[in-house]
Amino acid sequence: MDYAYLFKFLLIGDSRVGKSSLLSHFIDGKIVPLPPTVGVEFASRCVVVDETVIKLQVWDTAGQERFRSVTRSYFRGAAGALVVYDTSRRDAFENVPGWLQEVETTASHGMAIALIANKCDLPERAVSAGEGAAFAKQHGLPFFEASAKTGQGVNEAFTSVARDVCCRVRHGTVDLRDGTCGIISKVRKAPIVLKRKKNPCGPARCCV
Ligand code: GDP
Numbered sequence: 001m002d003y004a005y006l007f008k009f010l011l012i013g014d015s016r017v018g019k020s021s022l023l024s025h026f027i028d029g030k031i032v033p034l035p036p037t038v039g040v041e042f043a044s045r046c047v048v049v050d051e052t053v054i055k056l057q058v059w060d061t062a063g064q065e066r067f068r069s070v071t072r073s074y075f076r077g078a079a080g081a082l083v084v085y086d087t088s089r090r091d092a093f094e095n096v097p098g099w100l101q102e103v104e105t106t107a108s109h110g111m112a113i114a115l116i117a118n119k120c121d122l123p124e125r126a127v128s129a130g131e132g133a134a135f136a137k138q139h140g141l142p143f144f145e146a147s148a149k150t151g152q153g154v155n156e157a158f159t160s161v162a163r164d165v166c167c168r169v170r171h172g173t174v175d176l177r178d179g180t181c182g183i184i185s186k187v188r189k190a191p192i193v194l195k196r197k198k199n200p201c202g203p204a205r206c207c208v
Contacts, residue, residue, distance in 0.1 A: 003046055003055040007165050008077055009158070011060045012099050013084035014092040018118040021148035022084065023060045026158050029151070047155075049163045056080075056162060075106040080161040084116045087145070090126040093135075100139065112164035114142040116157050121147040 011019040020041075027043045042059040059074050075081075083099050085092040096115065103113060115136040117127065129145050136143030142160055146153030 003053040005052070005166075005169075006055045006057060007079040007162060009056050009058045009161065010075060010078045010081040010103075011058060011084060012081055012103060013116075014086070014089075014095050014099075017084045017086040017089070017092050018148045019060050019084050022082070022116070022118060022146065022154055022157075023058055025148045025151055025154045026058065047159050047162050049159065049166050052166065054162050054166070056158060058158070075103060078111060079165045080112040080114075082114050082116050082157055082161060083141075084118050085127065085132075086119050087117045087127050087129075087132070088119055088122045088124050093127045093132070096135070110168060112161050112168060114144060114157055114161050114164075115139070116153075117143070117145045118148060120145040120152060121150050 011023060013019055023041075023043055027045050042057055044055055044057045046053050046055050048054070059078070061074060081103055083096060083103070085096050087093075100113070103111065115132065117129065117132040120129070132145070133143050142164070144153045144157040144160070146157055148154060
């Protein structure tokens with residue numbers, strides 16, 4: 001499929017929270033049983049945002065501490081990130097601030113980020129939807145309860161971050177002229193630089 005933009009996206013969070021499964025569901029519409037991710041893998045899929053076709057190149061990063069140095073080098077140049085925790089694991093939720101800080105210090109300035117509460121199909125809960133939503137609100141992030149098992153919220157989460165990046169492009173909070181990529185405009189055939197500037201639309205809302 002021909003596309004107008006290519007956005008590099010990241011899946012970030014502790015090991016076993018379901019990052020690879022979310023990616024599988026987003027790409028193939030189902031969970032494919034996979035061994036734990038070692039280092040980084042990626043896959044691509046097109047989405048349509050406001051009649052614009054965008055190719056999302058989604059990088060699935062390993063959450064293990066020992067792979068963090070590998071993971072960090074892949075943060076650079078990304079246009080969007082989904083920070084994931086597991087609703088049945090308190091530790092994974094408590095590690096979210098660390099992941100956000102890591103993204104903030106390592107990744108592109110002006111990156112669009114959403115918080116994903118995965119495994120919401122599980123009956124046992126360590127983190128309520130309300131607590132996740134309150135944390136996201138406090139940090140100005142869009143929030144999605146999702147399940148890579150049932151598919152709930154998966155497409156919505158990826159598309160919302162893509163819409164947020166589009167919004168930043170429209171409002172000039174990304175620079176179309178020079179620098180590192182993360183967003184590639186096929187029309188301009190040029191990489192786009194993200195600048196540190198507040199998104200005027202606010203989290204998860206687009207300008208249109
Ligand atoms: P990663 O290490 O973050 O990439 O996590 P994985 O995608 O490998 O998932 C870890 C485990 O959680 C696997 O056994 C998955 O089948 C399971 N899992 C992932 N997402 C979900 C979900 O939404 N619901 C349930 N019930 N299990 C899930």
